[in-house]
Structures are given as C-alpha cells and as structure tokens.
Amino acid sequence: MTLVSQATPSGRTGASPAFLRKIVVDPWLFGIFAVVTLSVLVFAALPIFTVLKQAVVTDRGFDLAALAEVLTKSFVWESLFNTLLLGATSAVIATLTGFVLAFSATRTTMPGKTFVHGVALLPIISPPFVMALAVVILFGRSGLITRELLGIRNANVYGFHSLVLIQSLAFTPIAYLNIRGMLQSIDSALEDASASLGASRWITFSRVTLPLVTPAILSSALLVFVKSVEDFGNPMLIGGNFNTLAVEAYSQMVGYFDLHSGALLASLMLVPSITAFLVHRYWVAKRSYVTVTGKPTAQTIRISGAAVVLPLSMLCYAIVLAILLFYLTVIYVSFTRLPGIDNTLTTDHYATVFTAGFQTLTNSLLLAGIATPVTAVAGMLIAYLLVRKAFPGSFLLRWGTLLSFAAPGTILGIGYVSTFNAPPLLLTGTAFIVVAAMVVKNLQVGIEAGSNQLRQIDKSIEEASMTLGASNTRTFFQITLPLLKPALFTSLSYAFTRSLTTLSAVIFLVSANWTLITVTILSQVETLKIGVAAAYCSILVFVVLAILALMQLLLSSTSPKR
Amino acid sequence: MSKVIFSNISKRFPGVSGAAAGLAVDRLNLVIEEGTLVTLLGPSGCGKTTTLRMLAGFETPSEGAITIGGRDVTNVPVNARNVGMVFQSYALFPHMTVRENVEYGVRLLNLPRHEMKDRVSSVLATMALETYADRSPSRLSGGQQQRVALARAVVTQPKVLLFDEPLSNLDAQLRERMRDELRAIQLRLGITSLYVTHDQSEAMAISDRVVVMRNGVIEQDDTPLNVYSRPGTGFVAEFMGKANILQGRVEKLDESTVSIRIASTVAFTLPRGNRAFRPGEQVRCVVRPEHIRVDANGAMQAKVRRVVFQGAYVEYLTDLEGQECVFLDSDYYRTGVAEVGQMLRLSVDSQPVWILPHNEAADMGKAA
Numbered sequence: 001m002t003l004v005s006q007a008t009p010s011g012r013t014g015a016s017p018a019f020l021r022k023i024v025v026d027p028w029l030f031g032i033f034a035v036v037t038l039s040v041l042v043f044a045a046l047p048i049f050t051v052l053k054q055a056v057v058t059d060r061g062f063d064l065a066a067l068a069e070v071l072t073k074s075f076v077w078e079s080l081f082n083t084l085l086l087g088a089t090s091a092v093i094a095t096l097t098g099f100v101l102a103f104s105a106t107r108t109t110m111p112g113k114t115f116v117h118g119v120a121l122l123p124i125i126s127p128p129f130v131m132a133l134a135v136v137i138l139f140g141r142s143g144l145i146t147r148e149l150l151g152i153r154n155a156n157v158y159g160f161h162s163l164v165l166i167q168s169l170a171f172t173p174i175a176y177l178n179i180r181g182m183l184q185s186i187d188s189a190l191e192d193a194s195a196s197l198g199a200s201r202w203i204t205f206s207r208v209t210l211p212l213v214t215p216a217i218l219s220s221a222l223l224v225f226v227k228s229v230e231d232f233g234n235p236m237l238i239g240g241n242f243n244t245l246a247v248e249a250y251s252q253m254v255g256y257f258d259l260h261s262g263a264l265l266a267s268l269m270l271v272p273s274i275t276a277f278l279v280h281r282y283w284v285a286k287r288s289y290v291t292v293t294g295k296p297t298a299q300t301i302r303i304s305g306a307a308v309v310l311p312l313s314m315l316c317y318a319i320v321l322a323i324l325l326f327y328l329t330v331i332y333v334s335f336t337r338l339p340g341i342d343n344t345l346t347t348d349h350y351a352t353v354f355t356a357g358f359q360t361l362t363n364s365l366l367l368a369g370i371a372t373p374v375t376a377v378a379g380m381l382i383a384y385l386l387v388r389k390a391f392p393g394s395f396l397l398r399w400g401t402l403l404s405f406a407a408p409g410t411i412l413g414i415g416y417v418s419t420f421n422a423p424p425l426l427l428t429g430t431a432f433i434v435v436a437a438m439v440v441k442n443l444q445v446g447i448e449a450g451s452n453q454l455r456q457i458d459k460s461i462e463e464a465s466m467t468l469g470a471s472n473t474r475t476f477f478q479i480t481l482p483l484l485k486p487a488l489f490t491s492l493s494y495a496f497t498r499s500l501t502t503l504s505a506v507i508f509l510v511s512a513n514w515t516l517i518t519v520t521i522l523s524q525v526e527t528l529k530i531g532v533a534a535a536y537c538s539i540l541v542f543v544v545l546a547i548l549a550l551m552q553l554l555l556s557s558t559s560p561k562r
Numbered sequence: 563m564s565k566v567i568f569s570n571i572s573k574r575f576p577g578v579s580g581a582a583a584g585l586a587v588d589r590l591n592l593v594i595e596e597g598t599l600v601t602l603l604g605p606s607g608c609g610k611t612t613t614l615r616m617l618a619g620f621e622t623p624s625e626g627a628i629t630i631g632g633r634d635v636t637n638v639p640v641n642a643r644n645v646g647m648v649f650q651s652y653a654l655f656p657h658m659t660v661r662e663n664v665e666y667g668v669r670l671l672n673l674p675r676h677e678m679k680d681r682v683s684s685v686l687a688t689m690a691l692e693t694y695a696d697r698s699p700s701r702l703s704g705g706q707q708q709r710v711a712l713a714r715a716v717v718t719q720p721k722v723l724l725f726d727e728p729l730s731n732l733d734a735q736l737r738e739r740m741r742d743e744l745r746a747i748q749l750r751l752g753i754t755s756l757y758v759t760h761d762q763s764e765a766m767a768i769s770d771r772v773v774v775m776r777n778g779v780i781e782q783d784d785t786p787l788n789v790y791s792r793p794g795t796g797f798v799a800e801f802m803g804k805a806n807i808l809q810g811r812v813e814k815l816d817e818s819t820v821s822i823r824i825a826s827t828v829a830f831t832l833p834r835g836n837r838a839f840r841p842g843e844q845v846r847c848v849v850r851p852e853h854i855r856v857d858a859n860g861a862m863q864a865k866v867r868r869v870v871f872q873g874a875y876v877e878y879l880t881d882l883e884g885q886e887c888v889f890l891d892s893d894y895y896r897t898g899v900a901e902v903g904q905m906l907r908l909s910v911d912s913q914p915v916w917i918l919p920h921n922e923a924a925d926m927g928k929a930a
Contacts (some may be wrong), residue, residue: 026639120715128720460726466640467647468667468718478666482657 010125019247022374023391026472033385037397038376042425044404044440047415048270054263054418070264079248080268086160086235086244087228087272090167090372091221097168097319098175098220099213101550104312105207106183109304122327124173125548127518129233129502131166133525133533134326136238137333144329144339158240166234169323171227176219182207182216184394201303215284222280229272229433233518237525245269246410246504253414253508258432263418266411277406327541334534349535357520357536364517365543367431371438378439379446380484384448384476387454388462405444408502412437416507429511437506438499444493453487489555496551497544564631564721565755566594566617571626573612573778574593586612588778589626592723593802597637599748599755601765604775604801611726613775614758618724619643630721633666639796644909646715646753647724650731654699660710661686667718686716689745705736706856716751722746723748729764741768762802768788774790774798783823795869799848799918806849806887822847822917827861830912837917846918851877856897860909866900 007327023030058066070076104110123131138145146157186209196202232246234385239247245265253262303309333339337346353361385391387396404412416437420427427433461483465475481488503518510519517536524533573587587609594600602610614657615621617628619640627636636641655663664685668678684694689709699707708728715723728744729737745768748755763770766786774781774797778833782794792800795805812819813828819830820839820893824847839845864880864887871877874898875892889908891897 056679154837290802368747457650460649460651461655463618463640464649464653464714465655465666467618467643467645467720467724469644469670470639470666470713471641479655 005494007236009104014147029385029389029472029476030391031196032389032473033389033393033397036382036385037393040382040397040400040404040440040443041086044435045400045555046408046414047419048403048407048411049413049415050271050419051263051415052267054259055267058260059141064352066260067264070261073261075248076261076268079243079245079265082160082242083246084169084245084272086163086242087225089164090171091225093164093168094171094224095175095179095217095221098177099179099217100312100315101172101319102180102183103177104309106180107303108309108312109302110316112308112317115321116316119324120176121173122374122541123170124177125497125501125544126230127233127503127521127537129237129518130330130537130541131170131326131520132162132234132237133521133530133537135162135166136525137329137339137530137534138302138326156240158238158242160242161237163234163242166229166238167224167228169319169326169558171224171233172319172323174223174227175217178220178223179213179216182213186212201305201308209395215450218284219280222276226273226276226406229269229276230408230410230504232507233522236522244245246408249410251416259418262414266408266414269408269411270406273408274406285378294510297392330508330534331538333531334538336531339530349531350539352532353462353535357532360515360517360520361536361539363514364500367434367436367514367516368496370484371435371442371499372492372496374435375439375442376446376488376491376498378479378482378490379443379491379495380450381476382443383447383450383454383484383487384480387451388459388480389472391562401443401447401519404440409437409441409502409506412441413505413508416505429513431514434506434509434516437509438495438502441502441505442498444497445494446487449490450484451485453484457483485555489551492551493548493551496547498545500540563791564591565596566631566722566730566754567625567629568613568617569594569629570615571616571623571628573616573621573814574624586778587616587623590778592773592780592781592783594756596754597752598770599745599757599768600731600771601757601759601769602771602773602775603759603762603765604781605760608775608778609778610758610760610775610923612778614724614726614756617722617756618645618647619764629631642718643722644718645722646718646720646722647726648708648715648728648738650727652699652711652731654707654710654714656698656700659696659698660691660702663710664714666719671718680864681717685713689713693720704732707741708732708740709743712747716747720753723747723753723755725755725759727759728757730761731761737764744768749794774801776802781887791914794919796846796848796918799916804851804888806851806854806885806889808847808885808887809848810845810847812841812843812845815839815841820917822877822915824862825885827863829862830910830915832912832917845920848916848918849887849910850914851889853914854887854908855893855911856891856900858907858908860907862905862908862910864908866902866904866906871899878906880908882908901903 054066056062056064060066101116105113105117110116137143138156140146143157190208191204194208195201199207230246231244232250235242235244235247238251243251245268249262249265249269252258293440318537327482334349334502335347336342337344337348352474382397384400386394416433417428419425421432429434457480462475462479465479466472470478487523501518503522506516507519507522517540521533521536521540524530524536568590571587571590571592572585575584575586577670590613592600592613602613604610612621613744616623617630619635619638623636627634629635630645637674655666658666661682664682665678668681671678673681683692686695689712691706691709691713694702694706694710699710702710711728725744729740732740741764757765757768766789769786771783772786772789773783776797782789782798784792784794787799790802793802793805799805799807806823810822810824810829812820813823814831815834818833819831819836821828822845823829830847862882864882866878866880867886868879869876870879875890876894877888877890878900880887880889887908
C-alpha cells in the first residue's frame with residue numbers, strides 16, 4: 001500500500017492520466033481484470049470470429065466465389081427461412097401462453113396457483129428436448145395416443161407442427177416469468193387510480209395494465225425467438241425434413257465434413273440472434289416504465305368474476321396439464337419395456353443407465369459441478385468490475401460477454417472446434433474445453449443478476465471498507481461478494497441447470513473420454529432406445545430438482561438473522 | 563501532527579456540462595488546524611462533498627495538493643490514508659454484527675489479539691453500544707446505527723475524521739442530540755475533522771470554523787459567530803438563517819458611528835468600527851428578523867403582507883416602502899397578532915446590524 005504512494009510521488013497530478021491511476025491504485029484488481037478480460041476474449045470472442053472468418057476465407061484466402069457458391073445452395077436459404085418461421089411462430093405462441101399464465105396468476109382468483117406456477121416452470125429446469133421425446137412417444141408412429149388411443153397407423157409426428165408445439169411449451173416459462181415479474185411490480189395504485197376514475201375492468205386492463213407490461217411482452221417474444229433460433233435438440237429429434245440452421249450446420253459439419261458451409265450456416269444464425277438481442281437491449285429495455293425489482297408490491301385487486309376467471313383457468317390448466325402429461329409420459333416410458341409394443345413395467349432401463357451409462361452421468365455431473373461455481377463467481381466478479389470499476393478496456397469485457405450470450409451455442413461449439421485444435425491452444429477432446437463452453441455460455445445471466453444487485457447496494461458500504469484500510473480486492477471478497485449472495489445463488493442455479501442440460505454447443509466438443517448425458521440421450525433416441533433415453537431424462541430432471549432444492553435450503557439457512 | 567492543508571485544489575469532472583463546465587471545485591485553499599472541526603456548508607452542488615471526497619481519497623484532484631500532517635496524500639489511495647469516515651447512509655456492513663463492523667478496520671491493522679479486543683470493547687463502551695454488540699445493524703434504531711458508524715470510524719484511530727451529512731437521516735429531535743454527542747466525542751478524542759452539511763444551524767452548533775461554499779469556491783471561512791453576524795457576502799448572510807438585506811444610504815457619519823437611511827427614514831445608527839464610509843454612499847444592511855420588533859415609537863413604517871403563526875412567535879412578511887422585510891414577534895400574546903394590510907411601526911436593534919462590504923469579490927479575499 002505504501003509502495004503505491006511512493007511509486008507515484010506527490011505534486012501536480014494533472015500530468016498523470018486518470019485511467020493510469022486506477023490501475024496503480026489497485027494493481028491486484030487490475031490483474032484480475034486483465035486475466036478475466038483476456039479469458040473472455042479468447043473463449044468467447046475469438047471462436048466466434050474464427051467461424052466468421054471460416055465462412056468467408058478458404059484455402060485461397062478471402063474467397064467471394066466460394067461464398068457465393070454456398071449461398072446459391074437451396075439448403076442455406078431454406079434452413080434460414082425455416083429458422084425464422086419457427087422462431088417467429090414459437091415466439092408469438094409462447095408469449096401468448098406466458099401472458100395468459102402470468103395474468104391469471106397475478107390478477108385473478110384462479111384456484112391452485114401454486115400448482116400452476118410449479119408446473120409451468122418445469123420446462124425451464126429440464127433438457128430442452130424432453131418435450132420432443134414425449135411427443136414422439138405420444139404421437140409417433142407407434143404413439144401412445146395416435147396408435148393406442150386413436151388407432152392411427154401412419155401418424156407423421158415429424159416436422160414444423162410438432163416443433164411449434166414443443167418449442168411453445170418449452171419456452172413458455174421464459175415469457176411467464178418475465179411478464180409475471182412486471183405485472184407484480186406495477187404499482188397497484190395505478191390500477192386503483194384508473195378504477196377510481198370510473199374505468200371498467202376492461203378499460204383498466206386495456207388502457208393501463210396492458211401498456212405497462214408491453215415492454216415485458218416484447219422482451220419475452222424476442223427472448224423466445226433467440227432461444228428458438230438457438231435450439232438444436234428439438235429440431236434434430238423431431239424436425240424431420242424441416243431443417244433449421246442449427247441442424248443444417250451440424251449435419252454439414254459432422255455429416256459431410258464441410259467446414260466452410262457449416263461455418264457459414266452458423267454465422268447466419270448470428271444475424272437473427274444478435275439483431276433480436278440488440279433490439280431487446282437498446283430498444284425494448286429502454287421503454288420500460290417499471291423497474292422489475294423482484295419485490296412484489298401491495299396486493300392488487302383480484303378479478304373474481306366467473307366470466308373472466310373460468311375461461312382463463314381452463315386455459316391455464318390445459319397448458320399446465322399438457323406440460324405435466326409430457327413429463328409423466330417420459331417417466332412412464334422409462335419404466336416400460338418397449339413403449340407402444342410391450343407395455344409391461346420394468347426397471348431395466350435404469351439398470352442400463354446405472355451400469356453402461358454410469359460414466360456419462362458422472363461425467364455430466366462432474367463437469368457441470370466444476371463449471372457452476374466458476375460461472376457464478378466469475379459472473380459476480382465481472383459484474384463488480386463493470387459496475388464499480390471502469391478500468392480502461394472495460395468495453396472489451398462487456399462486449400465479449402454479451403457476444404457469448406447472444407451467440408447461439410452452435411456457432412460457439414463450431415468455433416471452439418476450429419479455434420482450439422492446434423497448439424498453443426490444443427484443447428479439443430479435453431474436459432477443459434467442455435467446461436469452458438459451459439462457463440462462457442452461461443456467464444451473462446450471473447453478470448446481469450450481479451449488476452442489478454450491485455446497483456441496489458449503497459456504494460458507500462464499499463467506500464466505508466476502503467476508508468478502514470481494506471484494498472479493493474479485499475473489499476470485493478469480504479464485503480461485496482457476501483452482499484451479492486442472492487444474485488450468486490441465482491447464477492449458481494442457472495449455471496448448474498444449463499450446464500447439465502446444454503446440448504447445442506457441447507455436441508461439437510464431446511469426445512470418447514468426455515461424453516455428456518444430453519449427447520447420450522440424443523443418440524439413444526436416434527437409435528430408438530426410447531426407454532433408456534426416457535430413463536436418462538427422468539434422472540436428469542430429478543437430479544436438477546434435487547440440487548436446486550438443496551441450494552434453496554442452503555440459501556435460506558445462511559440468510560442473515562433478523 | 564495531523565493538520566490538513568488543501569492547496570490550490572481544483573476538481574474537474576469530464577463530460578459534465580453546465581456550471582463552469584464541470585469544475586466542481588475551483589482553486590480551493592483550506593487549512594484544518596490539528597484537532598479542530600471544520601464544517602463545509604453550502605447548497606447542493608457547491609462542491610462541499612467533492613472536497614470531502616478528495617480528502618478521503620475517493621476523488622483525485624485535477625490540480626493542487628492535499629497534505630495530512632505534512633504528508634502529501636494527493637496520490638495516496640483511500641485505504642492507505644488512515645482516515646475515518648461517517649457516511650450519510652451510515653454504510654454499516656449489513657452482513658456483520660455491530661462488533662464485527664467495529665472490528666473490521668482494526669483487524670486490518672495486524673495488532674496483537676488482546677490489543678484489538680481492548681480497542682473494540684473500549685470504543686463500544688464509549689458509544690454505549692455494549693448491549694447491542696452482537697446484534698445485526700438492521701435491528702438498531704437510527705441513533706444507534708449512527709453511533710456504530712462513528713465507533714467504526716474512530717476505532718482505528720484515524721488521523722482525520724470525515725463526516726458526510728451524517729445526521730440527515732435522523733428526525734429533528736434525535737438530530738440535535740446526536741449532533742451534540744458527535745461534537746463531544748470529537749472534542750474528547752481531539753481528532754482533526756471535516757464535516758459536510760447543508761444545515762446552517764448544525765454547522766454553527768458543531769464547528770470550530772465554518773466554511774461557506776458556493777459554485778466550487780469558498781465564500782467565507784470564519785468562526786460560526788462571525789459567519790452568522792458578520793457575513794462577507796449577501797449569499798452568506800442569506801444562507802446562514804433568515805436575513806433581510808435592506809438597501810440603504812449613509813446619512814450621517816462621525817468618529818465612531820454611522821447612521822443609515824432606509825427609504826424615507828433614518829432607521830438606525832451603529833458603531834462604524836474601523837471601516838471607511840462616504841456620506842451618501844449606497845449600502846446593504848443585513849438585519850436579522852429577530853432584531854426587528856413592533857414599536858409604537860419606531861422609525862420605520864411597514865405594511866403587513868403575510869402572517870405565519872409559529873407558536874413561539876409570529877412571522878410577519880412586510881412591505882417596507884418597497885423592500886421586503888421579514889421579522890419575528892414573540893410578544894404577540896401581549897400585543898395581539900396584526901392582520902394583513904395593517905400598517906405597523908417597527909424599530910431595529912441597531913447593535914447587531916451588519917453592513918455588507920462594498921465589493922463582495924474584493925472582500926472575499928480578506929474574509930478568507
């Protein structure tokens with residue numbers, strides 16, 4: 001500490017630039033900042049740029065002809081169109097269902113809200129393709145509903161219609177949580193004021209409530225769109241001939257070893273994703289009238305008229321029961337010998353999972369277990385560096401992490417394979433590269449949660465620590481990090497769930513040594529071992545639920561005594 | 563030993579437009595004598611908080627140097643300055659108990675364990691916090707939280723103690739009590755202190771010197787008594803409580819007194835001290851409302867414009883031949899309350915009347 005004061009002797013200070021002083025005042029923290037920023041650039045920005053480069057550069061250098069050639073191929077345009085169509089359709093439907101659920105849960109006297117809430121969140125904590133599996137089981141050629149119940153012999157479950165159904169249900173929780181948060185944070189006095197001015201329920205809804213939640217509705221639609229574009233598992237399993245960019249890029253890469261086309265398709269995915277993301281960040285977010293603090297305001301007027309509540313409740317229960325049906329089907333099938341053909345109950349599939357498949361299960365848990373704390377602590381640290389310390393070069397960190405979040409997993413996965421396949425960064429086939437992908441892909445949620453929380457922590461609490469003689473680094477670990485605990489837990493839960501259930505990026509990275517449960521499930525489905533796949537899915541959902549419950553318990557037991 | 567000197571300190575905030583293009587503090591010179599408490603007083607945006615934060619080390623001056631006890635600290639980081647600070651929001655660490663809060667800074671000193679314990683318990687005793695030592699700060703009252711904040715700030719035996727509007731979160735009664743408590747402890751410990759507030763009565767009650775600031779510049783640096791009764795500028799006069807600044811003319815001059823005419827009457831005659839006046843010269847007189855009273859034989863005549871009943875007194879806003887004049891009548895129960903539109907005869911207690919220096923800018927240097 002005294003060293004620092006000697007290093008920059010007194011006197012006229014105008015000469016030494018302000019940003020240099022920031023570094024000198026806390027060299028440790030700047031060191032951390034430099035390492036974090038460099039890591040983000042290498043593991044987030046570099047792979048994406050590698051893919052972009054591969055899309056336009058061949059052996060002959062910058063190759064417009066090769067680019068033009070790929071662009072004339074019909075599968076490029078078809079898959080781009082398919083992706084956009086699917087994304088837009090799913091976004092609209094998922095947002096609508098999310099709104100219905102959120103409105104019913106916050107503004108009506110619908111019975112069984114806790115049940116509806118719990119089930120509506122299920123899809124968020126399970127692998128994205130559990131739904132696809134369930135749909136195949138229920139509506140496939142030998143489907144429980146199509147064949148057993150309805151006797152249809154040649155049902156075609158594969159294609160656009162199934163994808164829309166699955167994605168809409170799978171992404172409803174995103175819209176539901178988003179819109180619910182905003183509905184809850186609207187000051188109920190606004191709706192009361194409208195009523196007191198003589199407005200009917202409908203007028204209040206359409207002129208006050210709806211305009212106030214419009215930003216949340218738009219933002220939900222954009223987020224679902226991004227998720228749909230990124231989704232790999234569902235289109236892969238159930239798309240049939242309806243190929244999206246993610247699937248097409250994968251099959252070009254892995255099926256035809258066509259790196260150039262694969263890179264171009266993955267690059268194309270960036271366009272809708274980044275556009276939607278930027279619109280969300282710089283347009284929708286700025287139009288928000290309400291700050292979502294997560295703190296519900298006073299009780300709002302509940303709509304109790306049967307004419308409104310009954311149809312809404314029926315709709316909600318239909319959605320929730322559909323979700324529940326899908327999950328129960330998967331569990332049922334995991335205990336069925338040969339679904340649709342031999343429906344005797346058995347635990348054979350679980351036996352398979354715990355013997356032959358045990359390795360992949362422990363792999364997944366181990367790698368996700370490593371990635372989770374790294375993601376969460378790094379997220380808090382980055383939030384702190386960005387919100388509290390504006391080091392020179394902060395923008396690199398900010399944009400690096402945003403890019404990794406907005407970029408679909410496919411481009412990240414392809415980028416990793418292409419970037420880290422030669423020294424000095426020869427990482428392909430290692431566990432490290434899988435963990436890196438998990439961390440990078442899930443970092444942003446922790447950063448957002450951490451930043452929001454930091455902005456609510458009085459800055460003078462940290463300043464007090466400094467006046468008492470603590471360095472920036474010590475202040476972060478002893479004062480800031482403990483105060484960020486809620487955000488830390490949000491980030492831990494999210495990172496764990498996502499790391500365990502991710503597919504789109506890691507499918508390019510797994511190796512014989514390090515295979516993951518999600519990849520295994522996919523290959524089980526492809527080889528029609530539906531029962532084993534269902535057993536894996538059930539275990540995965542159970543593990544995630546158990547770990548989340550454990551974390552919740554830990555959080556509440558370590559909360560400050562009142 | 564820990565005298566604080568600001569020499570020629572300026573602070574520019576880049577990208578801030580408006581008043582003097584982001585110049586928050588403009589060539590400020592200030593000395594805080596060892597063991598004294600100096601208050602920076604002024605409206606928001608006057609640069610007082612920036613000045614305090616520069617002494618703490620949160621802001622770095624754009625120009626100039628700051629020394630504490632002869633050591634140049636201009637480029638020393640906050641955590642190496644050995645300053646204690648009491649924050650407006652108290653900034654108590656919410657995840658620690660009262661004792662842990664107080665211990666935090668002492669732990670960083672690497673003292674022997676028993677000495678650390680001794681220091682903490684003696685400070686807790688001084689602040690009457692022993693019974694609350696193991697509570698969370700959120701379970702304490704505002705006044706108790708304030709004491710914890712002070713305990714935490716002084717336990718490391720800082721060279722300088724900084725107060726950033728520490729009482730503004732308390733209700734009026736508690737504020738006065740804590741104010742006296744803060745001052746008593748500061749005097750007892752003899753710590754050189756800088757105190758920032760926008761409350762003039764707080765400033766007068768607590769300080770050895772009051773520094774009134776405006777637009778990043780010191781308007782006056784003086785004892786509380788002088789700042790109140792001999793303001794250097796109209797701004798200071800009006801900022802330090804209510805003041806009538808009446809336009810007058812020098813009517814009569816002799817060796818020791820000067821008589822001032824306000825509008826049509828010679829309103830008062832007061833000792834001239836050693837100041838120079840010219841007959842007929844225009845002057846501005848600071849007359850505090852408490853020094854004007856209703857008097858049937860008074861020289862001045864004023865028309866009542868507004869009457870505000872305050873309990874202990876009645877506040878009148880009157881029109882004194884075209885000039886606004888406010889005064890307080892605490893005798894109303896004897897004389898009755900006048901009504902709007904009524905004419906009153908007033909007299910001025912001439913002893914405390916203060917004639918503002920002619921040229922504020924020229925006089926400012928003298929005052930400082």
